[in-house]
Amino acid sequence: MFRYTKRTLVLEIFTILVALVLLTPFWILIVTSLKSGQDILTTPAFAPPKSPTLDNFKTLLSPSGTASDQIVSGLKSSAIITAGSIIGLVVFGSVTAYGLVRGKSRWTTRSYFLFLIAIILPTQLGVLPLYVEARKLGLVGSEIGMIIIYTGVLLPLSVFLYAGFFRTLPPEYEEAARIDGASPVQTFVRVVFPLMAPATGTVSILAGLIVWNDFFTPLIFLNGTDKQTLPVVMYNFVGALVSQWNLIFAIVLISMVPILAFYVIAQKKFIQGFSGGIKT
Amino acid sequence: MSATTPVEPSQHARHDVEAQPRRGRHQDRAARTPRHIGLGWWALPGVAVVLALVYLPTVMGGFYAFTDWKGIGGWHWVGLENFRKIFQDEELLGSLRNTVLLAVGFVVLTNVFGLLLALALNRGLKTRYLLRTLVFMPVVLAPIAVSYVWSFMFAFDGPLNQALAWAHLDGLQRDWLADPTLAKLCVLTVMVWQNIGFVMVIYLAGLASVPVDLEEAAALDGAGKFNRLVHVILPSIRPAVGIATTLMLIQGLRVFDQIMALTGGGPSGATQTLATEIYQQTIVFGKFGFGAALALLLSVLILVASGLQQAATRDRDRPAKGA
Numbered sequence: 128m129f130r131y132t133k134r135t136l137v138l139e140i141f142t143i144l145v146a147l148v149l150l151t152p153f154w155i156l157i158v159t160s161l162k163s164g165q166d167i168l169t170t171p172a173f174a175p176p177k178s179p180t181l182d183n184f185k186t187l188l189s190p191s192g193t194a195s196d197q198i199v200s201g202l203k204s205s206a207i208i209t210a211g212s213i214i215g216l217v218v219f220g221s222v223t224a225y226g227l228v229r230g231k232s233r234w235t236t237r238s239y240f241l242f243l244i245a246i247i248l249p250t251q252l253g254v255l256p257l258y259v260e261a262r263k264l265g266l267v268g269s270e271i272g273m274i275i276i277y278t279g280v281l282l283p284l285s286v287f288l289y290a291g292f293f294r295t296l297p298p299e300y301e302e303a304a305r306i307d308g309a310s311p312v313q314t315f316v317r318v319v320f321p322l323m324a325p326a327t328g329t330v331s332i333l334a335g336l337i338v339w340n341d342f343f344t345p346l347i348f349l350n351g352t353d354k355q356t357l358p359v360v361m362y363n364f365v366g367a368l369v370s371q372w373n374l375i376f377a378i379v380l381i382s383m384v385p386i387l388a389f390y391v392i393a394q395k396k397f398i399q400g401f402s403g404g405i406k407t
Numbered sequence: 408m409s410a411t412t413p414v415e416p417s418q419h420a421r422h423d424v425e426a427q428p429r430r431g432r433h434q435d436r437a438a439r440t441p442r443h444i445g446l447g448w449w450a451l452p453g454v455a456v457v458l459a460l461v462y463l464p465t466v467m468g469g470f471y472a473f474t475d476w477k478g479i480g481g482w483h484w485v486g487l488e489n490f491r492k493i494f495q496d497e498e499l500l501g502s503l504r505n506t507v508l509l510a511v512g513f514v515v516l517t518n519v520f521g522l523l524l525a526l527a528l529n530r531g532l533k534t535r536y537l538l539r540t541l542v543f544m545p546v547v548l549a550p551i552a553v554s555y556v557w558s559f560m561f562a563f564d565g566p567l568n569q570a571l572a573w574a575h576l577d578g579l580q581r582d583w584l585a586d587p588t589l590a591k592l593c594v595l596t597v598m599v600w601q602n603i604g605f606v607m608v609i610y611l612a613g614l615a616s617v618p619v620d621l622e623e624a625a626a627l628d629g630a631g632k633f634n635r636l637v638h639v640i641l642p643s644i645r646p647a648v649g650i651a652t653t654l655m656l657i658q659g660l661r662v663f664d665q666i667m668a669l670t671g672g673g674p675s676g677a678t679q680t681l682a683t684e685i686y687q688q689t690i691v692f693g694k695f696g697f698g699a700a701l702a703l704l705l706s707v708l709i710l711v712a713s714g715l716q717q718a719a720t721r722d723r724d725r726p727a728k729g730a
Binding site for chain 2: 131135138139142143145146149150151152153155156159171172173219220222223224225226227229230231232234235238241242245247248249251252253254255256257259260275276278279280282283286311336339340342343346347357358361362365370372375376379382383386387390394397398401402
């Protein structure tokens with residue numbers, strides 16, 4: 128029934144065209160970031176640059192320029208906060224989910240629902256008191272403060288994903304480890320956690336993307352400090368760069384490159400992570 | 408905070424209840440040993456963290472919605488005063504309208520295009536894996552970065568107007584982001600463009616579970632493409648429809664980044680949403696109590712909408728087997 132017919136070919140060509148139209152913004156992004164200020168005015172937006180140049184990137188990243196400090200520190204803050212949040216979410220998420228799934232008492236079942244509800248609970252309402260309390264504790268404008276906040280707010284998602292995986296893990300592995308004399312902690316660290324590598328991958332990718340791309344939280348907690356993450360640096364930059372699109376696009380591209388590099392390497396894992404809500 | 412929450416809790420909640428008896432058998436053997444019961448305590452730190460960083464602030468936010476709190480110092484209980492002000496303010500009512508309209512448009516368009524692409528790329532096409540990867544690519548990028556690319560697309564001397572001139576459609580050229588109505592459509596376009604791939608992936612996962620035999624049987628019985636879609640495919644991917652629409656609805660109601668990058672809420676407040684108003688009232692103007700009232704309004708909107716959504720797409724015949 129699913130033979131490759133002429134109609135399939137037509138559909139294939141049509142779908143490729145649709146995909147090309149969808150990808151146009153990426154083409155514009157790349158060609159514009161390679162144009163000089165002069166080129167922008169003289170060449171059509173869709174055309175490649177007459178004389179491709181990396182000047183925009185040099186202007187932004189050269190150590191003598193004023194911009195590079197902000198961009199480099201933005202990259203650094205984003206990297207530290209993302210890595211720290213991933214570690215927090217993997218450690219807390221796996222241990223919590225393990226306790227909830229393997230602990231058999233009434234309160235573990237109830238606590239699991241606590242995490243489920245927290246996933247749909249809108250964050251806008253809680254973020255304001257969180258900001259004021261964090262300010263009192265001196266956690267506003269610091270990387271560790273952001274890591275704590277992300278770990279707390281994204282923990283329900285992490286617990287939910289880990290719990291789904293733990294349920295499919297047959298208890299025989301743990302029983303075998305116990306018979307061999309391993310303590311519960313040893314069993315978890317040496318046997319259970321390594322078996323959960325796919326869950327750890329999914330949690331890391333999803334949490335990493337959410338934290339790296341987040342704009343709202345760092346805008347509130349970090350704006351105006353020297354720990355601004357890349358999206359906030361970009362926001363302030365574009366405000367100052369009024370319509371210098373070649374420079375704006377160079378910084379936009381710089382912010383995208385780390386994620387796109389990961390995506391190219393592990394695109395299957397990325398896509399599985401996002402569709403993971405259906406396949407359990 | 409998370410714009411992308413790829414989960415659908417209640418499906419799993421039901422799944423969980425279903426799984427209870429099965430787990431019960433292990434329980435008989437293992438749970439009575441003290442060591443197994445002890446594992447429940449491992450969850451305690453996590454529970455404490457969620458109570459402290461999610462539930463406590465949310466309850467506090469709900470409380471402050473009824474005060475004139477400024478973020479610092481004391482506060483007075485003002486009852487429903489904040490809400491009375493919201494419903495008398497033209498711009499705030501406009502932002503409420505925008506939020507709902509954007510969310511509805513977002514849900515409909517992402518799901519229509521996402522489903523069509525999923526059907527096209529499900530099987531058959533030789534380039535399907537490459538095309539899936541490319542269509543999904545925008546999903547992994549920061550909405551704010553994506554929005555800046557699009558704000559150039561919509562600029563007066565930008566690619567969109569240039570393309571119109573090239574096609575001899577000069578009459579259609581506009582200053583897209585300066586017109587109140589068009590600016591809203593621009594915001595919607597960017598939101599939809601970035602999330603088509605996300606919805607497509609959810610539907611592809613759903614379609615993978617539709618048995619080929621079922622479709623072939625329907626085709627043999629003489630069902631055309633459209634009939635097969637409506638009577639065979641859609642009923643089998645019902646869980647995916649529920650997940651995709653709920654996630655997009657929640658995301659649509661919270662739209663923030665795209666507006667900050669594309670219009671800043673302008674022209675003259677025409678593209679404000681509840682999320683951008685909350686930011687302005689609290690962080691910019693320091694009216695935390697009032698902002699909390701707006702946040703409570705948005706939260707209720709999200710909870711009610713996702714509740715209705717769940718009720719509408721729940722599979723009534725079978726208890727969530729595909730989940």
